[in-house]
Amino acid sequence: MAPMSNAEVRARLTASLAELEHRLGSIKRDVTRSHSGDWAEQAQERENDEVEDAIGLETTQSIADTRAALARLDAGTYGHCERCGEPIGAARLEALPTAAHCVNCAD
Template identity: 50%
Template sequence: MAELDPRVRLQALLTEYSTRAEAIERDLSREHAQSFSEQATERQNDMVLQGLLADARMGVQEVKQALERLDAGTYGECEKCGEPINEARLEALPTAQHCINCAD
């Protein structure tokens, strides 16, 4: 299998997180029901959505930072020890900032 360009992978991930955040923001901006019992359920759902939105926004930020590291030529280097981050780790977690040893 051919290795995928990190920039392509990161851009795809950025699009995924951004699209997810936009969809959640649309859901959160909808009007709530008139019924008190339905409003209570909707408010609980909103709390879950707010958590998911925070995760999506964090993902966007992490991808942007990874793209900055790529532009600077430091993508794939551990920010703590300076050693290369294992390819398998970057494959599983493209925004990884630390090698597995420093991440522990």
């Protein structure tokens, strides 16, 4: 598999970042909406809020990972493992464009 060009990587990461930021905005709007006066509905809404909070945290981490990948691209270090310095495989970067570590160094 041929590696993606820097322009392709940047376009993919930028599109992903925009989608993640939109998703996070939607989650924040959902969490701040008013809740029902019914006790049973409030219990369900609290459960839903907990799920949305977890998704929000995951989305926030994905945004940070994407921004870090864009920073590595700008610095010229994208595609090289942050631990060992070896190239990250093209297939891994295709599957996970925010990867900062090669398969051997990944947690």
